[in-house]
Amino acid sequence: MSKNLFYLDDLSPGMRFTAGPITLTEEAIIAFAREYDPQPFHTDPEAAKTTFFKGHVASGWQTAAVTMRMLVDAAMPFAGGSIGLGVELTWPRPVRPGDALSVEMEVLDITHSSTKPGRAIATLRTTTTNQNGEIVQVMTSKNIVFGRGHVPGQPV
Amino acid sequence: MSKNLFYLDDLSPGMRFTAGPITLTEEAIIAFAREYDPQPFHTDPEAAKTTFFKGHVASGWQTAAVTMRMLVDAAMPFAGGSIGLGVELTWPRPVRPGDALSVEMEVLDITHSSTKPGRAIATLRTTTTNQNGEIVQVMTSKNIVFGRGHVPGQPV
Numbered sequence: 001m002s003k004n005l006f007y008l009d010d011l012s013p014g015m016r017f018t019a020g021p022i023t024l025t026e027e028a029i030i031a032f033a034r035e036y037d038p039q040p041f042h043t044d045p046e047a048a049k050t051t052f053f054k055g056h057v058a059s060g061w062q063t064a065a066v067t068m069r070m071l072v073d074a075a076m077p078f079a080g081g082s083i084g085l086g087v088e089l090t091w092p093r094p095v096r097p098g099d100a101l102s103v104e105m106e107v108l109d110i111t112h113s114s115t116k117p118g119r120a121i122a123t124l125r126t127t128t129t130n131q132n133g134e135i136v137q138v139m140t141s142k143n144i145v146f147g148r149g150h151v152p153g154q155p156v
Numbered sequence: 157m158s159k160n161l162f163y164l165d166d167l168s169p170g171m172r173f174t175a176g177p178i179t180l181t182e183e184a185i186i187a188f189a190r191e192y193d194p195q196p197f198h199t200d201p202e203a204a205k206t207t208f209f210k211g212h213v214a215s216g217w218q219t220a221a222v223t224m225r226m227l228v229d230a231a232m233p234f235a236g237g238s239i240g241l242g243v244e245l246t247w248p249r250p251v252r253p254g255d256a257l258s259v260e261m262e263v264l265d266i267t268h269s270s271t272k273p274g275r276a277i278a279t280l281r282t283t284t285t286n287q288n289g290e291i292v293q294v295m296t297s298k299n300i301v302f303g304r305g306h307v308p309g310q311p312v
Contacts, residue, residue, distance in 0.1 A: 035221075035225070036221040036224055036225050037221075037225065037228055038225070038228055038229075039228055039238065041237065050308065051236075051237065051308055051309050052237065052239055052300070052308045052309075059224070061217070061220055061221050061224050064220065065191075065193075066192065068192055068193050068215070068217050069192050069193065069194075072193055072194055073194075080207075080208060081196075081197065081207065081208065082195065083208055084216060085247065086244070086245055086246035087244070088242070088243070088244045088245075090242035091240065091241065091242065144208070152207055152208045153206030153208075
């Protein structure tokens with residue numbers, strides 16, 4: 001990986017990172033849903049018309065997965081990786097075929113470990129928006145971040 | 157779908173539903189990670205040995221996705237579908253190749269809509285465990301549930 005990596009020492013609340021877009025085609029929505037979320041409003045554009053969503057929509061889990069892809073590619077460039085302990089997710093509006101999703105990740109808080117030097121828990125908010133700037137997912141996560149010389153597997 | 161569907165009227169706190177197992181092979185873990193979470197501890201069993209996880213692990217988003225598959229298949233048999241507004245997820249331990257995952261979903265609370273008859277928000281806790289009964293994911297979700305005669309697209 002040639003991207004510029006961020007260590008604990010480089011991070012502070014208010015920092016923002018962005019990535020995207022990734023476009024979700026009708027075919028991609030159907031393929032994901034057949035494997036992981038086989039419900040008519042995700043797998044069948046015609047049947048979807050009479051459902052709660054009144055049309056074909058992506059699984060929220062696909063929105064989460066492509067959000068993760070954008071975080072790994074560019075918007076969460078942490079040395080040692082993007083390692084989440086837990087997340088809160090909301091999906092305020094559905095993703096529809098052809099939507100182009102982007103993410104913005106903001107560092108909300110950094111809490112240093114009291115027992116492990118060079119390690120902290122970062123609280124991060126990742127907002128996923130469509131091509132109209134409408135929010136389709138908000139994720140707040142707790143991630144492990146490592147200081148220089150404290151990344152597992154990297155030489156000190 | 158021939159499965160027995162549950163309506164709002166059929167649900168009450170304390171009810172539990174189960175499904176699984178689904179086994180995550182090394183190949184499946186790598187395939188998911190290459191698309192959605194391309195980090196060495198997910199994509200490269202050899203390189204994973206020196207990472208935080210000290211070995212090859214599945215993406216937490218894959219655990220979430222296969223959990224959803226088990227909910228749709230059997231453990232969340234709600235008329236009108238499994239429609240989540242938001243979730244909280246924790247991953248207390250990683251999923252490793254060969255792990256066979258199962259889910260248990262418990263209804264925690266049902267809050268009837270004050271404005272929409274025949275509709276409620278269910279609070280649900282879904283626990284995903286491996287073949288040793290160890291918890292790999294806990295999800296608490298808010299889902300829309302529909303009463304008989306109030307499912308979108310179904311005749312009254």
